[in-house]
Amino acid sequence: MPWPKEHKAQTRTRIVHEAAAALRERGLADVGVAEIMQRAGLTHGGFYGHFRSKDELIADAVAHAARDSDASLAALRGGVPPRDALDEATAYLSAEHLAHPERGCPIAANGAELARGTSEMRASIGAEIRRRFARLLELCPVRSALARRKRETAGALACMVGGMVLARALPDAEGRELLGEVRAFLKDALTP
Amino acid sequence: MPWPKEHKAQTRTRIVHEAAAALRERGLADVGVAEIMQRAGLTHGGFYGHFRSKDELIADAVAHAARDSDASLAALRGGVPPRDALDEATAYLSAEHLAHPERGCPIAANGAELARGTSEMRASIGAEIRRRFARLLELCPVRSALARRKRETAGALACMVGGMVLARALPDAEGRELLGEVRAFLKDALTP
DNA sequence: TGTACATCAGTGAACGCGCGTTCACTGATGTAC
DNA sequence: TGTACATCAGTGAACGCGCGTTCACTGATGTAC
Numbered sequence: 001m002p003w004p005k006e007h008k009a010q011t012r013t014r015i016v017h018e019a020a021a022a023l024r025e026r027g028l029a030d031v032g033v034a035e036i037m038q039r040a041g042l043t044h045g046g047f048y049g050h051f052r053s054k055d056e057l058i059a060d061a062v063a064h065a066a067r068d069s070d071a072s073l074a075a076l077r078g079g080v081p082p083r084d085a086l087d088e089a090t091a092y093l094s095a096e097h098l099a100h101p102e103r104g105c106p107i108a109a110n111g112a113e114l115a116r117g118t119s120e121m122r123a124s125i126g127a128e129i130r131r132r133f134a135r136l137l138e139l140c141p142v143r144s145a146l147a148r149r150k151r152e153t154a155g156a157l158a159c160m161v162g163g164m165v166l167a168r169a170l171p172d173a174e175g176r177e178l179l180g181e182v183r184a185f186l187k188d189a190l191t192p
Numbered sequence: 193m194p195w196p197k198e199h200k201a202q203t204r205t206r207i208v209h210e211a212a213a214a215l216r217e218r219g220l221a222d223v224g225v226a227e228i229m230q231r232a233g234l235t236h237g238g239f240y241g242h243f244r245s246k247d248e249l250i251a252d253a254v255a256h257a258a259r260d261s262d263a264s265l266a267a268l269r270g271g272v273p274p275r276d277a278l279d280e281a282t283a284y285l286s287a288e289h290l291a292h293p294e295r296g297c298p299i300a301a302n303g304a305e306l307a308r309g310t311s312e313m314r315a316s317i318g319a320e321i322r323r324r325f326a327r328l329l330e331l332c333p334v335r336s337a338l339a340r341r342k343r344e345t346a347g348a349l350a351c352m353v354g355g356m357v358l359a360r361a362l363p364d365a366e367g368r369e370l371l372g373e374v375r376a377f378l379k380d381a382l383t384p
Numbered sequence: 385t386g387t388a389c390a391t392c393a394g395t396g397a398a399c400g401c402g403c404g405t406t407c408a409c410t411g412a413t414g415t416a417c
Numbered sequence: 418t419g420t421a422c423a424t425c426a427g428t429g430a431a432c433g434c435g436c437g438t439t440c441a442c443t444g445a446t447g448t449a450c
Contacts, residue, residue, distance in 0.1 A: 002413045002424045011426080027308055029221030032403060046427045047405085054404065107358065109304060115361040116219055125361045154355075154370055155377025159347060162354025166299065169307040169317045178346055185347025189381040194391045194446045203393080225437060238394045239438085246437065 012050045015040045019057055020065040024109035025102040028058055028117070059120035065106040066128040072103045085139040085156050086190045092160045093179045093186075098167050107132070108164035133157060152190060159186050204242045207232045211249055212257040216301035217294040220250055220309070251312035257298035258320040264295045277331040277348050278382045284352045285371045285378075290359050299324070300356035325349060344382060351378050
């Protein structure tokens with residue numbers, strides 16, 4: 001094996017990482033293969049040694065973005081795990097997340113585009129939604145009935161994604177204000 | 193004036209109408225000028241007699257989609273005006289809206305893409321968000337404090353948009369189930 | 385009333401451009417002797 | 418230990434294609450006489 005064992009896998013990860021940031025920042029259609037490769041310090045010709053198509057990369061990048069987004073939200077909470085769903089939602093609905101789609105939630109950044117994409121993209125974003133749902137469900141008070149916990153989880157998730165989409169479409173100050181309102185709403189709704 | 197007075201304006205409206213449907217169904221990048229003109233029964237060459245650019249059409253189409261979406265939601269309620277915010281949200285979070293982005297809310301269909309678009313697109317989607325917010329605010333019980341009404345309006349709007357984005361990214365049955373959960377959540381949250 | 389005309393909405397060929405993708409190649413590397 | 422070799426990650430020119438946009442034109446229309 002004429003190259004270090006992990007070399008190719010590392011390069012691939014670097015490409016996926018750059019793609020995950022660029023796609024969330026500028027959308028699936030406006031970011032080209034050449035640009036992603038350049039960001040990874042490579043030329044566009046090598047792309048197809050790693051991926052069968054741009055669509056395949058996109059599906060991979062969504063999964064990468066999901067993990068990456070979790071890490072960013074954890075950092076926002078100072079590395080402390082969320083105590084409850086409201087805690088998680090508060091970090092999600094922050095001004096920092098609003099200002100940094102490139103390291104934020106891929107559902108808010110590319111959800112609608114991915115929903116119209118290939119079956120691989122749909123599978124990828126679908127898996128991410130279920131993962132977030134399951135995580136948030138675990139954070140709901142266990143003493144409540146399961147039906148209520150599912151309701152609150154679905155509502156919190158919808159508020160998070162929708163709040164971010166809305167805030168990003170508004171001018172900065174107006175968007176931050178809206179996030180504050182949604183946080184306050186969720187606080188009321190999730191407090192028994 | 194060698195052509196009927198309203199002829200050109202009517203043609204323009206037809207183009208905007210077709211664009212509003214196509215863009216919500218398939219996204220801003222995947223629908224071309226030629227396709228839109230063909231749907232309107234015209235050839236692509238005539239496009240620039242009506243619009244300065246595709247971007248200008250998109251901004252116009254968003255405003256058109258907004259009115260059009262209102263009409264669809266009203267039809268879902270059988271033409272009866274919503275009694276309260278929950279009533280409005282229930283129609284919005286319906287299986288029919290889920291299945292028909294082409295005549296539904298442009299924020300849910302294209303929000304994130306528009307947020308990354310030209311200043312005209314941002315202005316257009318921003319205006320639509322404020323309009324929806326104002327309408328929903330009026331439907332909140334007037335007896336509550338304004339702060340609470342704003343909170344509930346922002347929360348309901350976020351749930352509506354986010355719920356639809358999430359549901360559309362999931363397989364059909366799963367999406368409908370999620371919409372049901374979000375509706376139930378909002379019912380609890382908006383009932384005093 | 386009928387005809388010649390001016391207007392301008394719409395046509396369709398053509399444009400440059402950037403995209404995703406392919407491919408013959410280069411050259412850095414670990415291995416064999 | 419040093420050298421020739423095989424491997425294969427990465428290069429960069431080239432490809433066809435479809436896009437947004439332009440433009441010389443066509444032909445349906447209302448108006449003037």
